[in-house]
Amino acid sequence: MAVDLRPSQALKLLHDFNFEMVRDDHDLSARQITILLTIYLEPPPHTVRGLAAKLNVTKPVVTRALDTMGRMEILQRRRDPADRRNVLVHRTVKGALYVERLADLMLAKAKELPL
Amino acid sequence: MAVDLRPSQALKLLHDFNFEMVRDDHDLSARQITILLTIYLEPPPHTVRGLAAKLNVTKPVVTRALDTMGRMEILQRRRDPADRRNVLVHRTVKGALYVERLADLMLAKAKELPL
DNA sequence: CTGAAATGATACGGCTCCGAAACGAATTTT
DNA sequence: AAAATTCGTTTCGGAGCCGTATCATTTCAG
Numbered sequence: 430m431a432v433d434l435r436p437s438q439a440l441k442l443l444h445d446f447n448f449e450m451v452r453d454d455h456d457l458s459a460r461q462i463t464i465l466l467t468i469y470l471e472p473p474p475h476t477v478r479g480l481a482a483k484l485n486v487t488k489p490v491v492t493r494a495l496d497t498m499g500r501m502e503i504l505q506r507r508r509d510p511a512d513r514r515n516v517l518v519h520r521t522v523k524g525a526l527y528v529e530r531l532a533d534l535m536l537a538k539a540k541e542l543p544l
Numbered sequence: 545m546a547v548d549l550r551p552s553q554a555l556k557l558l559h560d561f562n563f564e565m566v567r568d569d570h571d572l573s574a575r576q577i578t579i580l581l582t583i584y585l586e587p588p589p590h591t592v593r594g595l596a597a598k599l600n601v602t603k604p605v606v607t608r609a610l611d612t613m614g615r616m617e618i619l620q621r622r623r624d625p626a627d628r629r630n631v632l633v634h635r636t637v638k639g640a641l642y643v644e645r646l647a648d649l650m651l652a653k654a655k656e657l658p659l
Numbered sequence: 660c661t662g663a664a665a666t667g668a669t670a671c672g673g674c675t676c677c678g679a680a681a682c683g684a685a686t687t688t689t
Numbered sequence: 690a691a692a693a694t695t696c697g698t699t700t701c702g703g704a705g706c707c708g709t710a711t712c713a714t715t716t717c718a719g
Contacts, residue, residue: 433547433654434547434650434651434654436644436647436648436651437585437647438547439646439647439650439651439654440581440584440585440643440646440647440650441585442547442650443561443577443581443646443647443650444577444578444581444582444585446558447574447575447577447578447581448578448582448599450574451574451575451578451599451600451601452599452600456573456574456575458571458573458675458676459562459565459566459571460562460566460571460676462558462559462562463559463562463563463566466555466558466559466562467559467563469555470552470555470556470559476696476697477696477697477698478695478696478697484563484566484567485566485567486566486678487677487678487679488696488697488698489676489677489678489679489697489698489699490676490677490678491697492697492698492699493675493676493677493698497675497676512685512686512695512696513684513685513686513696514684514685514686514695514696514697515685515695515696515697516696516697516698528555529551531554531555531558532551532552532554532555532558533551535549535554535555535557535558536549536551536554539547539548539549539554540547542547573705573706575706591666591667592666592667592668593665593666593667601707601708602707602708602709603666603667603668604667604668604669604706604707604708604709605706605707605708606667607667607668607669608705608706608707609706611668612705612706627665627666627715627716628666628714628715628716629665629666629667629714629715629716630665630666630667630715631666631667631668660719661718661719662717662718662719663716663717663718663719664715664716664717664718665714665715665716665717666713666714666715666716667712667713667714667715668711668712668713668714669710669711669712669713670709670710670711670712671708671709671710671711672707672708672709673706673707673708674705674706674707675704675705675706675707676703676704676705676706677702677703677704677705678701678702678703679700679701679702680699680700680701681698681699681700681701682697682698682699682700683696683697683698683699684695684696684697684698685694685695685696685697686693686694686695686696687692687693687694687695688691688692688693688694689690689691689692689693
């Protein structure tokens with residue numbers, strides 16, 4: 430189960446994955462994917478400020494990414510009831526399916542790699 | 545040497561790789577990475593038309609990606625002497641180093657994955 | 660040799676994103 | 690309760706990329 434990858438395999442995997450992302454028009458930016466996966470992989474809570482700090486980007490970048498992905502319904506904003514200045518970012522069913530599809534695509538492309 | 549990846553590992557790899565790309569400001573789009581890796585992984589010749597057809601994008605997309613990556617000096621345009629309508633895209637030393645860094649980053653992140 | 664076809668580049672209007680700065684709302688401090 | 694701080698959003702000017710349509714150059718066909 431160890432992940433043992435040769436350079437040529439890594440590049441082919443990178444190429445094939447990005448190719449499919451472009452082809453199927455799942456065109457999230459690197460920033461958006463990073464934000465999305467942070468929310469789905471790391472334990473909550475996730476605030477705008479926290480995400481911005483973690484990714485070394487400005488707050489407006491996070492706000493706009495949440496706008497875009499909120500419109501896609503793969504994320505959800507909710508006001509923090511405890512401190513109403515905060516916005517907490519939550520997962521959605523649609524988002525979980527989207528992330529699952531990302532993983533499936535990656536696994537499929539990994540399986541196709543030449544030994 | 546088989547590439548055996550679990551879904552959680554695939555997502556973490558995707559996250560960590562994109563995170564580093566954002567953090568270091570290597571922010572090529574999915575389209576640009578796909579074009580770049582096509583040129584570095586597949587045998588020449590590479591024409592604008594051929595790349596556009598292979599990636600299901602329009603010719604201006606390829607032209608502009610070549611503009612950008614040409615400015616970065618990771619690719620090089622040359623007129624085809626045999627048919628001067630064609631533009632052939634060539635690798636550069638700087639581009640080869642860039643691609644090598646992509647592979648290194650991917651391998652480093654793969655090695656860090658939890659078993 | 661002239662018109663048609665092929666190739667890549669460009670013009671255009673539209674959209675998204677960027678960082679910096681300013682802003683409103685909520686909270687904390689004094 | 691007034692002032693300062695914190696948090697997320699919005700605004701602004703600027704930049705990049707998108708697809709469609711058009712253009713200039715080169716080649717090919719009749």
